[in-house]
Amino acid sequence: MECFLAFYFEQLSYLTPDGNIFSTAYLTLSTAKSIIRKYFVMEHKEFFTMKITVNEKPRECDRDCSIEDLLSKIGAAPDRVAIVLNDDVLSPKRIPYVVLKEGDRVEILTLAAGG
Amino acid sequence: MDTLALGAYKFESRLIMGTGKFSDTRTMLAAIESAGAQLVTVALRRFNRERPADDLAGPLLANKRLTLMPNTSGAANAREAIQAARLARELTGSPFIKIEIHPNPHHLLPDPIETYEAARVLAGEGFLVMPYISPDPVLAKRLEDVGCASVMPLGAPIGSGQGLATAEMLKIIIRDARVPVIVDAGLRAPSEAAAAMEMGCDALLINSAIAAANDPPAMAAAFAKAIEAGRSARLAGLMSRNDTALPTSPLTSFLSAADEQGS
Numbered sequence: 001m002e003c004f005l006a007f008y009f010e011q012l013s014y015l016t017p018d019g020n021i022f023s024t025a026y027l028t029l030s031t032a033k034s035i036i037r038k039y040f041v042m043e044h045k046e047f048f049t050m051k052i053t054v055n056e057k058p059r060e061c062d063r064d065c066s067i068e069d070l071l072s073k074i075g076a077a078p079d080r081v082a083i084v085l086n087d088d089v090l091s092p093k094r095i096p097y098v099v100l101k102e103g104d105r106v107e108i109l110t111l112a113a114g115g
Numbered sequence: 116m117d118t119l120a121l122g123a124y125k126f127e128s129r130l131i132m133g134t135g136k137f138s139d140t141r142t143m144l145a146a147i148e149s150a151g152a153q154l155v156t157v158a159l160r161r162f163n164r165e166r167p168a169d170d171l172a173g174p175l176l177a178n179k180r181l182t183l184m185p186n187t188s189g190a191a192n193a194r195e196a197i198q199a200a201r202l203a204r205e206l207t208g209s210p211f212i213k214i215e216i217h218p219n220p221h222h223l224l225p226d227p228i229e230t231y232e233a234a235r236v237l238a239g240e241g242f243l244v245m246p247y248i249s250p251d252p253v254l255a256k257r258l259e260d261v262g263c264a265s266v267m268p269l270g271a272p273i274g275s276g277q278g279l280a281t282a283e284m285l286k287i288i289i290r291d292a293r294v295p296v297i298v299d300a301g302l303r304a305p306s307e308a309a310a311a312m313e314m315g316c317d318a319l320l321i322n323s324a325i326a327a328a329n330d331p332p333a334m335a336a337a338f339a340k341a342i343e344a345g346r347s348a349r350l351a352g353l354m355s356r357n358d359t360a361l362p363t364s365p366l367t368s369f370l371s372a373a374d375e376q377g378s
Contacts, residue, residue: 055161081162082205084198084202087198109161109162110172112171113134113137114157115135115156
């Protein structure tokens, strides 16, 4: 990741040729990251995202996406869903500790009316 | 106190209610209330992003008087049903599981082989297993032997409203069972519910007949009364059937004697 940052810092100084020299010295790491994402995420998607399957539908998510991130992104309350990760039932206690990997299959289930 | 015992649980109400097919959650909750139901079924579904608002679990889990019995509807085989049961336990905290494996949407009749296998595994894991089955007395006995908390033979196909079409088979199951027998599916009228209870069923699971009524809460109350009446009648002991009339009044002929005098 560090070498990508250095690469993009260099690129950024080229991208601001209006006299106000864009200095990386003033950037915090998170600001640098967000600028980099904003400008380059579309070009180099594979560095930042991964493909997973959610309820049998393909989906892209951030590379460091946790189950909790995914749930909040799709608007599911963590205490109202049960998760199957690659055919294993995840107990609610484990959910906060699980970070997803490329190709993971996630099933998100909830209670519904039924007889 | 006459209670329905399932595992370590005891219920005063013998009306188990399904929560499907209601026009809205409010009507469903009102029907549960007026039925006095203490055990209600729920299903498991994939989370739907478009419809996150219909939160069923909230009000049902909040009602401390209710015990939830999740079902495995949607499972096509034992493996899927076992997984659904484990997930449902995580979601509800309830040990009850209604095993429902019906591969054919046209008749929704339960697969006995997959149901037996799922019941065997889940009973071993400590679930209170409530298998939905065809009214097969041999299967019912086998399920009892692997540790099911009850057996739930169907009265008629799910949602058909054909009543106690399987009455003769149910009688055999009731006679032989050592676990509660609960008729699940097929009933339409409270009179059928009363008849099932008089026959010796321990409880009934009613969904469509209540949900599809014009006034579900009122129909729920009617079923509750019928089930109570049927149960009381069963405990009171029905008189035996006779081929000939047996008089209820003395057959002395004083009336005809009086007629003769007056004429």
